[in-house]
Amino acid sequence: MNTSITLCGVTLSNPVIAASGTFGFGEDFAKLYDINCLGSFSMKGTTLLPREGNPTPRIAECACGMLNAVGLQNPGIDKVISEELPKIAEFYHKPVMANVSGFSVDEYAEVCRRLNDQAQVGWIELNISCPNVHGGGLAFGTSPQAAGQVTKAARRATKKPLIVKLSPNVTDIAEVARACEAEGADGLSLINTLLGMRLDLKTRRPVLNNITGGLSGPAVFPVALRMVYQVYEAVCVPLLGIGGISSAADVLEMMLAGATAVQVGSANLINPCACRDIIEALPATMAEYGVKDLKDMIGGAH
Amino acid sequence: MNTSITLCGVTLSNPVIAASGTFGFGEDFAKLYDINCLGSFSMKGTTLLPREGNPTPRIAECACGMLNAVGLQNPGIDKVISEELPKIAEFYHKPVMANVSGFSVDEYAEVCRRLNDQAQVGWIELNISCPNVHGGGLAFGTSPQAAGQVTKAARRATKKPLIVKLSPNVTDIAEVARACEAEGADGLSLINTLLGMRLDLKTRRPVLNNITGGLSGPAVFPVALRMVYQVYEAVCVPLLGIGGISSAADVLEMMLAGATAVQVGSANLINPCACRDIIEALPATMAEYGVKDLKDMIGGAH
Amino acid sequence: MKQCVYLVEENELIAQNTYRMVFSGDASAFTAPGQFLNLQISGLYLRRPFSVCEWEEGCVTIVYKVVGAGTQKMATFKRGREVDVLTGLGNGYDVSKSGLRPLLIGGGAGVLPLMMLCKTLLAKGKQPSIAMGFGSAGEAFFQNTFEELGVPVSIATMDGSLGAKGVVLDACRMDACTYFYACGPVPMLKAVCAASCSDGQVSLEERMGCGFGACMGCTVITQSGPKRVCTDGPVFAKGELIW
Amino acid sequence: MKQCVYLVEENELIAQNTYRMVFSGDASAFTAPGQFLNLQISGLYLRRPFSVCEWEEGCVTIVYKVVGAGTQKMATFKRGREVDVLTGLGNGYDVSKSGLRPLLIGGGAGVLPLMMLCKTLLAKGKQPSIAMGFGSAGEAFFQNTFEELGVPVSIATMDGSLGAKGVVLDACRMDACTYFYACGPVPMLKAVCAASCSDGQVSLEERMGCGFGACMGCTVITQSGPKRVCTDGPVFAKGELIW
Numbered sequence A, B: 001m002n003t004s005i006t007l008c009g010v011t012l013s014n015p016v017i018a019a020s021g022t023f024g025f026g027e028d029f030a031k032l033y034d035i036n037c038l039g040s041f042s043m044k045g046t047t048l049l050p051r052e053g054n055p056t057p058r059i060a061e062c063a064c065g066m067l068n069a070v071g072l073q074n075p076g077i078d079k080v081i082s083e084e085l086p087k088i089a090e091f092y093h094k095p096v097m098a099n100v101s102g103f104s105v106d107e108y109a110e111v112c113r114r115l116n117d118q119a120q121v122g123w124i125e126l127n128i129s130c131p132n133v134h135g136g137g138l139a140f141g142t143s144p145q146a147a148g149q150v151t152k153a154a155r156r157a158t159k160k161p162l163i164v165k166l167s168p169n170v171t172d173i174a175e176v177a178r179a180c181e182a183e184g185a186d187g188l189s190l191i192n193t194l195l196g197m198r199l200d201l202k203t204r205r206p207v208l209n210n211i212t213g214g215l216s217g218p219a220v221f222p223v224a225l226r227m228v229y230q231v232y233e234a235v236c237v238p239l240l241g242i243g244g245i246s247s248a249a250d251v252l253e254m255m256l257a258g259a260t261a262v263q264v265g266s267a268n269l270i271n272p273c274a275c276r277d278i279i280e281a282l283p284a285t286m287a288e289y290g291v292k293d294l295k296d297m298i299g300g301a302h
Numbered sequence C, D: 001m002k003q004c005v006y007l008v009e010e011n012e013l014i015a016q017n018t019y020r021m022v023f024s025g026d027a028s029a030f031t032a033p034g035q036f037l038n039l040q041i042s043g044l045y046l047r048r049p050f051s052v053c054e055w056e057e058g059c060v061t062i063v064y065k066v067v068g069a070g071t072q073k074m075a076t077f078k079r080g081r082e083v084d085v086l087t088g089l090g091n092g093y094d095v096s097k098s099g100l101r102p103l104l105i106g107g108g109a110g111v112l113p114l115m116m117l118c119k120t121l122l123a124k125g126k127q128p129s130i131a132m133g134f135g136s137a138g139e140a141f142f143q144n145t146f147e148e149l150g151v152p153v154s155i156a157t158m159d160g161s162l163g164a165k166g167v168v169l170d171a172c173r174m175d176a177c178t179y180f181y182a183c184g185p186v187p188m189l190k191a192v193c194a195a196s197c198s199d200g201q202v203s204l205e206e207r208m209g210c211g212f213g214a215c216m217g218c219t220v221i222t223q224s225g226p227k228r229v230c231t232d233g234p235v236f237a238k239g240e241l242i243w
């Protein structure tokens, strides 16, 4: 049975990648299990300068999911390069994905440039879809023009495989996808979180200090699946399917829709061993549905 | 304790309205309980001509929700007027909401016109957001221009209070809301279903014959709440909050976000007495959070 | 329809992947063989529909095959567990049309609603016989029960491990049949209707949103327009259906 | 951190809306008083964090107040139920700093982690005393347990139904305090830090996504930058915090 796939020229032992923002820089998980079993992991979204993120509360409970409004708390690209990457090298020996965010086209490009010489970084994932910072991310992800612009600038700034992470909070995600592909994206990851909110009946105020937050978890799986299916028909580059994945069956379903690889996000927070458990369950689930080579599933439902 | 609210000039004993497509024409529920306890109910989406709807399967299971692709099966406006409304009169003695759909601006207008003299109809709910018919509904709901146009035509065709039902599958729902208000909508209801899909791993094909379907149920509640909150800040007309409501606490939360009344949809399918149960639980839940008059909650979180 | 809380009394494996679950609870909403119930399973959103295989006062039996998440969970239900069910759903078979010697035809899980139908027919002094089709001998059930009732049984299995080798139609003589009642997968029902010269009734399955007529999720297009499998069916007269 | 399956042994009401739940299971990941566990509740998505009130080999006790959907469900847990927990979370109190006579200050549920801290200090030969604040006498707990340990207890209640009338600061002399350990609502912690001339440690609460450092959901901004309440805390030195 073969679980390996190739993502923008890099071969992964399996398609399961831990999603950005739910896996930190890997350290807390490496204490629990050998994370070299992962296809890869995407580091916490990184900006040019360090960011403290939004005031708390940043987290709210939802039916089959959660809201977060972390707001891109991160130590800034220089510390990620000088401190986090060397730490990662101690426990993880495969290429990692660098998740990049910014508040201007130039900032995105500059962060990509600084990552250029980092041998550990296998792919850059351009997050143009963070719903939790004002004037940042999401603004780029909701317009095909802006998405194209930032992709173009990043493309010029780096030779690494460039994956653009799309927002689901749009009328036509295929249009944004095509704009990114046209400007040189090597892959697309989707979806980031759906904009949502919760109110506290006791205080009669939003639960989150940021008022709105991003919805993730099994609740969003059908929406993510639909968008992967739509984008698969719109572009030729490989897709990373993200949103609510929490079992090996979900991985297969997302690949059938058109994903070459998948990312597992919130499931890591609920079950710290989620990625490992899913990877271990893959062969049995493949056998159940008569799958010999996982690659054969990619786009199989079209 | 006061649970009554006023919706476009009509006073309701409570804000709980059964949502279109989940309550048929009321008959199956009237056999179970006295549905006169409802604030109101919205009839199955009606078009000019009878429609058989989409081929089955039309239903799929999701985490905390479901997909449907019924595709506006209905007997057509003339039969609704000649057969369904008289039947309703036997067991329901309050104004009902007529949910109207169409495939052209003229069709919407014509259905509204035919409803004009129906005394039982308290409001017309213009469904410009059905994701399950091609060339219909959703196309009007995803562009502010088209939404404005169809609202304008319906406005000319009827003197009934006109409520436009918005689609969540858009980048900026406030923009669509403003366009409808500008063209004479007396109220807005939101949200209709989120476009989603599921695949069957055994057949490797979409579960739904229609490929995609509309996601509803508790999974969509945080998205619906956020949209009601945003639209409340964008328009002055009353809002009907819809999406995943299944408890009296959900009703209060939706009203805090800005809803004058709410609609309960999928919950009716799972628990046929859901609306009655929610209405009965309202006073105790109001007491728990110190609410004397439910009207005071409307928009309270802003 | 009635909404009830049932108590699981038994839940035992009776054939490969096939369980028999006996509930105690209010059975008063059931009025005809072929009706079904719709069962809530915590952690899943939609209810799951199952034909009632047998009922008497205070006691209801279903038989289910494990095919997915819901039935997997059901297989773990222990005695004493409370289950929320909608009962008395669907029209059921019309036994008044049967004639003296109706043929009952069941494929796989489709055999289930035929048990109660058979008992009802016997109680009315009819002389039913039954033809059943399964994948293999390991999946077969109810053979003994029918035989104990004195009902002639013929069986076909796809792999020939029990009875005739082939589909259920290979085990019965449709040409000799004067009236039939059929339940099973759509291709089987289609073949049965095509092969039969007599009139008959078939029971359909469809993915359901509600099971009681509210959502239009389960529509089938018939000679007299769109009908809901859950309320206008699941049993339809052969002549009603458009294949 | 360890992921464990715990078995509910006891779950009893000990004060108004307040329950004590005793688990059997692997307690080996707990190393310091003030640590917490993160408990999965079926039907809810996020885990719920609770301070460990006491632990010994194979046995862990929490005390929780019913405030919402999760704790409501917990109140229905029966003996013998299995619960998935992440254990040994957080840093816990540093007892090496206590001096001879530390003052323990707890507000409401904030009293809970102080029980284990108190026992640990006593075992080290220290002479702790405790000040506790509650809404009213009906909500108070642990008074007897502390007294049986020979620890001086002072209590304040908002309505004066037990001890001094007022907040916990009205029941203790911060000016005589040489080192303190505090746990409770943020306004209380803020007031305690402001009133104290001595050094001390406070335990914070924050809404959590994971409870083990992965999501940055629980960040507090400290003198040395952003810190995670779940892993860098929940206990912080007074001097670290920016109020």
Ligand SMILES: Cc1cc2nc3c(=O)[nH]c(=O)nc-3n(C[C@H](O)[C@H](O)[C@H](O)COP(=O)(O)OP(=O)(O)OC[C@H]3O[C@@H](n4cnc5c(N)ncnc54)[C@H](O)[C@@H]3O)c2cc1C
Binding pocket: B060, B061, C036, C046, C047, C048, C049, C050, C051, C052, C062, C063, C064, C065, C066, C067, C068, C069, C070, C071, C072, C109, C112, C113, C204, C205, C206, C207, C208, C234
């Ligand atoms: C009127 C009626 C009577 C039935 N009687 C029986 C019976 O007596 N014994 C028995 O074993 N099965 C019966 N079935 C089929 C049974 O409902 C499904 O096998 C069951 O719902 C599968 O649930 P799952 O969660 O295990 O499978 P999943 O595939 O995980 O279910 C996913 C969704 O698809 C639906 N679904 C899957 N298969 C079917 C199906 N064949 N028909 C309708 N919906 C389906 C489920 O209800 C659920 O909504 C009946 C179906 C209908 C409509």
Ligand SMILES: Cc1cc2nc3c(=O)[nH]c(=O)nc-3n(C[C@H](O)[C@H](O)[C@H](O)COP(=O)(O)OP(=O)(O)OC[C@H]3O[C@@H](n4cnc5c(N)ncnc54)[C@H](O)[C@@H]3O)c2cc1C
Binding pocket: A060, A061, D036, D046, D047, D048, D049, D050, D051, D052, D062, D063, D064, D065, D066, D067, D068, D069, D070, D071, D072, D109, D112, D113, D204, D205, D206, D207, D208, D234
């Ligand atoms: C480190 C730590 C230790 C704690 N120790 C205890 C304890 O020993 N005893 C006790 O009774 N309570 C304790 N709490 C608070 C306890 O976690 C909450 O009361 C509980 O999560 C509420 O869950 P609910 O579903 O009943 O409430 P809901 O309001 O329905 O919960 C909704 C969401 O908000 C979160 N939440 C609600 N209140 C709090 C809160 N005060 N702190 C953090 N998250 C919250 C929940 O975890 C959940 O994610 C502790 C909290 C933390 C962070």
Ligand SMILES: Cc1cc2nc3c(=O)[nH]c(=O)nc-3n(C[C@H](O)[C@H](O)[C@H](O)COP(=O)(O)O)c2cc1C
Binding pocket: A019, A020, A021, A022, A044, A045, A046, A068, A070, A072, A099, A127, A130, A165, A191, A192, A193, A215, A216, A217, A218, A220, A242, A243, A244, A245, A263, A264, A265, A266, A267, D209, D215, D216, D217
């Ligand atoms: C707490 C949290 C933090 C996140 N931070 C980031 C981030 O920094 N960059 C990013 O691209 N996505 C971020 N995401 C989005 C996830 O990577 C993922 O796209 C989303 O959660 C959907 O997947 P899931 O349903 O599996 O969680 C974050 C998600 C969560 C829950």
Ligand SMILES: Cc1cc2nc3c(=O)[nH]c(=O)nc-3n(C[C@H](O)[C@H](O)[C@H](O)COP(=O)(O)O)c2cc1C
Binding pocket: B019, B020, B021, B022, B044, B045, B046, B068, B070, B072, B099, B127, B130, B165, B191, B192, B193, B215, B216, B217, B218, B220, B242, B243, B244, B245, B263, B264, B265, B266, B267, C209, C215, C216, C217
């Ligand atoms: C089976 C089904 C059929 C529906 N049909 C209609 C319809 O005809 N017209 C309409 O405006 N909305 C229709 N809807 C949408 C609901 O009215 C409601 O907007 C949506 O389901 C979200 O609410 P809920 O989460 O409470 O179900 C339908 C929903 C379902 C589940």
Ligand code: FES
Binding pocket: C207, C208, C209, C210, C211, C212, C213, C214, C215, C216, C217, C218, C219, C228, C229, C230, C231
């Ligand atoms: S399942 Fe809802 S109408 Fe039949």
Ligand code: FES
Binding pocket: D207, D208, D209, D210, D211, D212, D213, D214, D215, D216, D217, D218, D219, D228, D229, D230, D231
């Ligand atoms: S709760 Fe996730 S980092 Fe603290």
